[in-house]
Amino acid sequence: MLFGKDRKATKPDAIIQQLMRIVGQKEVLYLQEDLISYECDGYTMSKGMPKAVVFVNNTKQVSDVVKYLNKQGIPYIARGAGTGLSGGATPLGGEVLISLVRMKKMLHLDLENRKAVVEPGYINLKLTQSISDKGYYYAPDPSSQYACTIGGNVAENSGGAHCLKYGVTTNHILGLEVVLPTGEIIELGEDGVPDRPGYDLLGLLTGSEGTLGIVTKITVKVLKNPEAKKTVLAYFDDIADASQAVSEIIAAGIIPAALEMMDQIAIEGVESAAYPVGHPRDIAAFLLIEVDGVAAGIEDQIDEILTVCKDNQVREVKVARDEAERGLWWANRKMGFGAMGAISPDYLVQDGVIPRTRLPEVLTKIAEISKKYDLRIANIFHAGDGNLHPLILFDARIPGQSERASSAGSACLKVCADVGGSITGEHGVGIEKSDEMRFIFHDDEIEAQTKIRAVFNPDDRLNPGKLFPQPGRCVEVKQEMSKEGL
Amino acid sequence: MADNKGRLVDLLSKDNVESGAPCETKRLGNYLWDDPPDENKWADCVHCGMCLEACPTYQETGEEQQSPRGRVYLIKAVAEGKIDVNDAFAKPVFDCLDCRACETACPADVQVGGLIEEARGQIRQALPLTGFAGVFSRTVLRGIFPHQNRINTLGGLMRFYQKSGMQQLARKSGVLRIMPTHLKDMEAILPEVGKPVQGRFPDVVPAEGIPKQRVAILTGCIMDVMFSDVNEATIRVLTHNGFEVGLPKRQGCCGALHVHAGERETGKKLAKQNIEAFKEYDKVLVNAAGCGCALQEYPELFKDDPDMLPLAEAFSSKVEDVSKFLYDNDFKRPTAELKTKITYHDACHLAHGQGVRFEPRHILSEIPGVEMVDLPDADRCCGSAGIYNLTHPEMAGKLLDRKIDDIPEQVEMVSMGNPGCMLQIAMGVTKYGRSEKVVHTVQLLDWAYEKEKSATTS
Numbered sequence: 001m002l003f004g005k006d007r008k009a010t011k012p013d014a015i016i017q018q019l020m021r022i023v024g025q026k027e028v029l030y031l032q033e034d035l036i037s038y039e040c041d042g043y044t045m046s047k048g049m050p051k052a053v054v055f056v057n058n059t060k061q062v063s064d065v066v067k068y069l070n071k072q073g074i075p076y077i078a079r080g081a082g083t084g085l086s087g088g089a090t091p092l093g094g095e096v097l098i099s100l101v102r103m104k105k106m107l108h109l110d111l112e113n114r115k116a117v118v119e120p121g122y123i124n125l126k127l128t129q130s131i132s133d134k135g136y137y138y139a140p141d142p143s144s145q146y147a148c149t150i151g152g153n154v155a156e157n158s159g160g161a162h163c164l165k166y167g168v169t170t171n172h173i174l175g176l177e178v179v180l181p182t183g184e185i186i187e188l189g190e191d192g193v194p195d196r197p198g199y200d201l202l203g204l205l206t207g208s209e210g211t212l213g214i215v216t217k218i219t220v221k222v223l224k225n226p227e228a229k230k231t232v233l234a235y236f237d238d239i240a241d242a243s244q245a246v247s248e249i250i251a252a253g254i255i256p257a258a259l260e261m262m263d264q265i266a267i268e269g270v271e272s273a274a275y276p277v278g279h280p281r282d283i284a285a286f287l288l289i290e291v292d293g294v295a296a297g298i299e300d301q302i303d304e305i306l307t308v309c310k311d312n313q314v315r316e317v318k319v320a321r322d323e324a325e326r327g328l329w330w331a332n333r334k335m336g337f338g339a340m341g342a343i344s345p346d347y348l349v350q351d352g353v354i355p356r357t358r359l360p361e362v363l364t365k366i367a368e369i370s371k372k373y374d375l376r377i378a379n380i381f382h383a384g385d386g387n388l389h390p391l392i393l394f395d396a397r398i399p400g401q402s403e404r405a406s407s408a409g410s411a412c413l414k415v416c417a418d419v420g421g422s423i424t425g426e427h428g429v430g431i432e433k434s435d436e437m438r439f440i441f442h443d444d445e446i447e448a449q450t451k452i453r454a455v456f457n458p459d460d461r462l463n464p465g466k467l468f469p470q471p472g473r474c475v476e477v478k479q480e481m482s483k484e485g486l
Numbered sequence: 487m488a489d490n491k492g493r494l495v496d497l498l499s500k501d502n503v504e505s506g507a508p509c510e511t512k513r514l515g516n517y518l519w520d521d522p523p524d525e526n527k528w529a530d531c532v533h534c535g536m537c538l539e540a541c542p543t544y545q546e547t548g549e550e551q552q553s554p555r556g557r558v559y560l561i562k563a564v565a566e567g568k569i570d571v572n573d574a575f576a577k578p579v580f581d582c583l584d585c586r587a588c589e590t591a592c593p594a595d596v597q598v599g600g601l602i603e604e605a606r607g608q609i610r611q612a613l614p615l616t617g618f619a620g621v622f623s624r625t626v627l628r629g630i631f632p633h634q635n636r637i638n639t640l641g642g643l644m645r646f647y648q649k650s651g652m653q654q655l656a657r658k659s660g661v662l663r664i665m666p667t668h669l670k671d672m673e674a675i676l677p678e679v680g681k682p683v684q685g686r687f688p689d690v691v692p693a694e695g696i697p698k699q700r701v702a703i704l705t706g707c708i709m710d711v712m713f714s715d716v717n718e719a720t721i722r723v724l725t726h727n728g729f730e731v732g733l734p735k736r737q738g739c740c741g742a743l744h745v746h747a748g749e750r751e752t753g754k755k756l757a758k759q760n761i762e763a764f765k766e767y768d769k770v771l772v773n774a775a776g777c778g779c780a781l782q783e784y785p786e787l788f789k790d791d792p793d794m795l796p797l798a799e800a801f802s803s804k805v806e807d808v809s810k811f812l813y814d815n816d817f818k819r820p821t822a823e824l825k826t827k828i829t830y831h832d833a834c835h836l837a838h839g840q841g842v843r844f845e846p847r848h849i850l851s852e853i854p855g856v857e858m859v860d861l862p863d864a865d866r867c868c869g870s871a872g873i874y875n876l877t878h879p880e881m882a883g884k885l886l887d888r889k890i891d892d893i894p895e896q897v898e899m900v901s902m903g904n905p906g907c908m909l910q911i912a913m914g915v916t917k918y919g920r921s922e923k924v925v926h927t928v929q930l931l932d933w934a935y936e937k938e939k940s941a942t943t944s
């Protein structure tokens with residue numbers, strides 16, 4: 001090693017030492033310098049230092065760690081790749097992070113029955129990569145799929161560009177092994193049996209944002225590659241025309257595999273990033289539309305889509321020439337969030353859901369918010385299912401901008417809730433939006449949900465303080481809301 | 487113009503290293519020394535994590551601080567005064583392979599490599615090396631590399647070692663047994679040391695036929711000692727393609743190893759020497775990816791020096807990898823056949839560092855009789871990473887194992903564009919008892935041309 005001296009020996013305390021006994025000495029991080037990069041996940045507006053990071057290698061270790069921490073009364077959080085966008089894996093301060101990234105094996109592949117069993121640290125994209133040569137793929141494709149774990153996907157019930165037709169993570173989970181906050185190991189879902197009598201616990205666990213249990217094994221559905229696939233790119237001068245085209249495509253009975261929209265600022269971002277396509281910079285928005293299925297019907301669907309676009313004053317519309325061009329269009333789109341780094345030091349992504357038809361109106365309101373808070377806002381839209389991502393651009397180094405960004409974000413969510421939508425489509429509530437839960441739920445509805453949590457996680461020791469507003473804060477939020485005139 | 491020239495000489499002769507850099511110290515949080523990391527580089531990072539899985543050290547450890555995102559975060563944390571420049575900070579910063587895979591993956595174009603090098607510069611000033619590492623750094627990095635004559639002497643000694651029977655003696659006598667394993671593995675595959683092209687070839691090698699253009703090549707310090715045959719091949723291939731090849735005498739080591747090790751001042755000194763040495767040329771071709779990358783990044787070294795910066799920028803824009811240059815200049819397609827199956831490994835500093843992936847593959851595929859077989863994950867680092875395999879044998883070993891494992895069974899040769907990778911992969915091939923020949927891309931082209939020439943003369 002090229003170091004002068006050995007690391008300064010900061011003696012681990014008794015709790016750390018015991019954790020080391022359970023999982024091994026090298027599997028525990030506890031020095032300030034080693035912990036600091038665990039202060040936050042993909043959402044950087046809120047930070048907290050963990051007490052330690054523990055790398056687990058198997059289910060038994062997870063259970064042993066949980067049992068020990070329970071006995072000591074120490075809170076803990078499961079962590080995957082830390083790409084979450086709502087602070088789900090971010091400590092409030094003093095929790096032990098249980099990192100599942102070293103549990104990254106595929107345990108079983110059964111293509112005949114179209115399923116795979118993976119450990120929670122298995123990377124989303126790896127699954128498709130490892131079966132694509134055999135003609136199969138895993139459908140949920142969050143844009144973070146290069147890095148995020150399937151365990152994290154289950155916890156967040158993640159969606160992706162192709163979830164319009166195929167559904168989000170919960171539609172692809174057949175079974176889970178979960179370590180409960182008592183340390184007990186349970187199995188949910190029976191091999192391949194789609195529906196079982198009794199409560200749908202699988203559904204409850206999926207999307208519970210790591211507050212009900214730690215997922216240690218996942219059985220997922222894999223699908224056969226569609227016979228054919230075609231992708232269309234359409235440039236519009238007016239957002240209203242683009243939205244109208246979206247509605248008409250769906251009204252025509254076509255269910256595209258993906259239907260994505262990006263506005264002008266978002267285009268500026270992706271064109272400055274790693275995979276520029278050469279989109280014109282002066283258009284109002286583009287639509288990226290993909291259809292797949294049996295080869296026979298595809299051409300007709302494409303013709304129909306092209307007609308709808310032309311009927312709606314499209315400036316230019318084209319079909320991907322080959323797989324290379326299609327790949328580039330998608331890479332460009334999937335870089336969307338990260339690309340904001342190329343045009344702004346920081347960004348805050350919001351995750352609202354709106355009825356598709358209200359898009360032009362919502363975007364007008366978002367433009368007003370942008371003006372009011374004096375911050376640029378880009379919009380990336382899963383147009384097909386109405387999941388809108390306003391990306392608020394700011395510079396955390398300039399005093400006051402983070403706070404303004406946060407308020408602007410909240411205001412965007414309020415707009416979504418007001419048109420009959422929701423405050424999260426796929427990124428979860430986490431720390432970020434726990435207060436905004438009040439935009440869509442009454443106090444008693446929230447209480448009913450915390451009661452469900454209490455059945456699994458009675459002391460709120462697993463991922464504490466997430467998902468639901470802290471009792472004390474509701475008054476402040478309401479005051480804030482009336483002050484802002486929202 | 488005359489003025490500029492005068493200034494150039496002036497600047498280049500100003501040797502900051504020995505004179506102890508009297509310039510003003512710019513402090514930044516807990517970075518207390520000259521030349522701190524550049525704030526704008528981490529401001530680009532949005533903490534998205536898209537780089538995580540691209541990073542070999544994260545793939546192996548799963549630890550956030552061993553990932554590009556984590557390293558950037560730590561470097562920023564020092565500037566924010568949250569942590570100090572100490573050993574615990576130094577570890578992840580020095581464990582980085584400098585492979586730049588993260589820069590390919592990052593959507594926001596964060597220059598992770600530059601940040602790491604800048605941070606290393608701070609660490610080396612904060613924690614001067616002691617013990618063996620200090621001796622190594624002082625004698626080898628500062629004492630030998632900056633002086634080509636000393637490298638040549640060393641090369642001469644090695645040649646003597648190999649030719650005189652000493653090597654055999656050493657192998658038989660068991661002296662090698664007391665060396666650490668990775669050094670032993672290395673000794674076993676040291677290429678037959680040839681004679682440097684510098685000195686054997688004229689300063690300017692004429693083109694075959696009417697010269698199209700005048701180019702210079704970086705002969706490289708180690709390259710010219712250990713891989714002089716690659717340099718010879720490069721000269722032959724270029725002259726065969728109608729280029730007049732200059733071998734400027736005063737050029738020296740590119741400084742990559744120094745900059746990677748945090749010895750930025752020596753790096754700057756070498757950079758100035760090279761900028762001066764190549765000033766007569768408009769094109770500087772490089773056959774060692776790591777060196778090429780270092781030359782292209784000279785501006786990064788002088789980011790806080792407004793006088794040198796424009797010179798460094800002008801210089802770096804002249805630098806190009808030889809395979810890209812040949813491709814862009816419509817290289818002569820060889821007609822002779824080389825019947826062989828080849829796979830191609832992407833040197834990090836070619837693929838990630840310079841974005842050169844397609845060109846060398848194209849050159850190989852244009853050689854008649856060459857059958858290309860894909861190498862899975864071809865652009866994952868082999869673990870050599872400059873002197874990383876000496877400083878971090880364990881991580882380097884794991885990466886080498888994976889690389890060798892990936893080489894398809896049926897190939898006869900593995901081609902690449904970097905001597906560091908050639909040494910490392912040759913070591914792997916020997917260690918696992920495999921038989922693939924490890925070659926440089928231009929060597930293959932050279933063989934094809936030579937075969938063609940001998941066919942036409944006979």
Ligand SMILES: Cc1cc2nc3c(=O)[nH]c(=O)nc-3n(C[C@H](O)[C@H](O)[C@H](O)COP(=O)(O)OP(=O)(O)OC[C@H]3O[C@@H](n4cnc5c(N)ncnc54)[C@H](O)[C@@H]3O)c2cc1C
Nearest residue numbers: 080081082083084088143149151152155158159210215426
């Ligand atoms: C650039 C970018 C693009 C993104 N695009 C999308 C997108 O298109 N669609 C989308 O839905 N999301 C997207 N996300 C959000 C994020 O990637 C997903 O939420 C992802 O599922 C998180 O996975 P992870 O492994 O990073 O989990 P983490 O961030 O580590 O954790 C997320 C939550 O899951 C919990 N958790 C993690 N592992 C487990 C486990 N094994 N058991 C129980 N709980 C666990 C954590 O406690 C935390 O609450 C994006 C993020 C980024 C940065």
Ligand code: SF4
Nearest residue numbers: 541582583585586588
């Ligand atoms: S340069 Fe390579 S090792 Fe270093 S952070 Fe980037 S990907 Fe990781």
Ligand code: SF4
Nearest residue numbers: 531532534535537592
């Ligand atoms: S370095 Fe790039 S890819 Fe990695 S977290 Fe930062 S912005 Fe994202």
Ligand code: SF4
Nearest residue numbers: 834868870871906907
């Ligand atoms: S030796 Fe080769 S693979 Fe390894 S770091 Fe250098 S360029 Fe990369």
